Amino acid sequence: MVQTYRSPVRIYKHPFEIVMAAYEMRFPTCPQIPIFVGSEVQYEYKSEDGAEWVIDRKCQLNVEAPYLVKKIAGVDYVYFSQKNSLDRRKRTLNIEATNISFASRINVKENCTYYVHAENDNWTCFEQSASLDVKNFFGLESAVEKLAVRQYGANLAKGKEILEYFIEELLKTTTHIERFKDPSEEETTSTADSAIEMKESSEGDAVVVHNRPPTSLAAEADEMRTARVNASFDDGSL
Numbered sequence: 001m002v003q004t005y006r007s008p009v010r011i012y013k014h015p016f017e018i019v020m021a022a023y024e025m026r027f028p029t030c031p032q033i034p035i036f037v038g039s040e041v042q043y044e045y046k047s048e049d050g051a052e053w054v055i056d057r058k059c060q061l062n063v064e065a066p067y068l069v070k071k072i073a074g075v076d077y078v079y080f081s082q083k084n085s086l087d088r089r090k091r092t093l094n095i096e097a098t099n100i101s102f103a104s105r106i107n108v109k110e111n112c113t114y115y116v117h118a119e120n121d122n123w124t125c126f127e128q129s130a131s132l133d134v135k136n137f138f139g140l141e142s143a144v145e146k147l148a149v150r151q152y153g154a155n156l157a158k159g160k161e162i163l164e165y166f167i168e169e170l171l172k173t174t175t176h177i178e179r180f181k182d183p184s185e186e187e188t189t190s191t192a193d194s195a196i197e198m199k200e201s202s203e204g205d206a207v208v209v210h211n212r213p214p215t216s217l218a219a220e221a222d223e224m225r226t227a228r229v230n231a232s233f234d235d236g237s238l
Contacts, residue, residue, distance in 0.1 A: 003132040010126040010160060014167055016091045016116050017177035019124040022166035023093070023114070027057070032162045035062050037077060051089040051180055057082045058100070078102070088180035091116045107133040 012019050029038045036059065043056040059080045078101040085094045095112040110130040117123035 005130045007128040011117060012124045012126065012163070012167065014124060015122050015177070016114065016124045017179060018167065018170065018174075019114060019163070020086065020093060021174070021177060022163060022170045025166045025170065026162065030162070032165060033158065037062050039082070042081075049183055051087065051182075053086040053088070055084050057084075089182070091179070105134070105136050107131075107135070
C-alpha cells in the first residue's frame with residue numbers, strides 16, 4: 001500500500017535569492033544534519049545565460065533505524081538520488097529525490113518546491129510531498145512504514161530549523177543578492193540610456209529633449225557643430 005505525505009506550506013520572509021544561497025550552504029556535507037553523511041555530484045548543467053542550473057547528486061544517509069532492521073538489511077548507510085532544477089528567471093527550485101538502495105523492495109519519492117510568495121515577492125514559499133511504497137522488506141514492511149513516518153516528521157522540523165540557521169549565517173555577510181536579469185534586457189536598457197538626446201538651452205544648460213535612436217546621434221552632433229560655426233560668423237560681423 002502506498003503511503004503519501006504532504007507538509008503545510010512554509011514561508012520564509014526572505015527573498016528567493018537569499019534562500020537559495022542559504023540552501024546551497026548545506027552541500028556537499030552538513031554537520032547540522034547528522035543523518036546526511038555526504039553527497040557527490042553525478043550530473044550538472046548550467047545554461048549559457050546563467051538562468052538555469054540542474055544538478056543531480058548521489059546522497060549518502062545514515063538512517064536512524066533500529067539495529068535489527070539494519071542487521072537484516074545488511075547496510076549501515078542508504079543512498080538517494082537528488083535532482084535539483086533551479087530556474088533563476090522564474091525564481092523556482094524543484095527538488096526530486098528517489099531511493100537508490102533497495103529500489104526493488106521500496107519506492108521512496110519526494111518532491112519539494114521553493115517559489116516566490118504570491119502576495120509578496122520578497123518572501124519565499126516551500127512545499128514538500130512524499131510517497132512510500134514498501135513492496136517486500138524481509139517481512140518488516142510494517143516496521144519500515146512506521147519508521148519512515150517518524151523519520152519524515154522529524155526531517156520536516158529539522159529542515160526548517162537548519163535552513164533558517166544558514167539564512168542567519170548568510171545575512172551576517174550578505175544582505176542582498178540581485179535577481180536574475182536577461183543579458184538581452186540589460187543590453188537594451190544600456191542602449192536606450194545612451195541614446196537620450198541632449199540639447200543646449202538658450203542659457204547654455206543641457207536639457208533632455210526625448211529619446212533618440214543611436215544612429216541619429218552623429219547627425220545631431222553635426223547639426224549642433226554647424227549651428228555654432230554659423231553663430232560665430234554672425235557675431236564677428238557685428
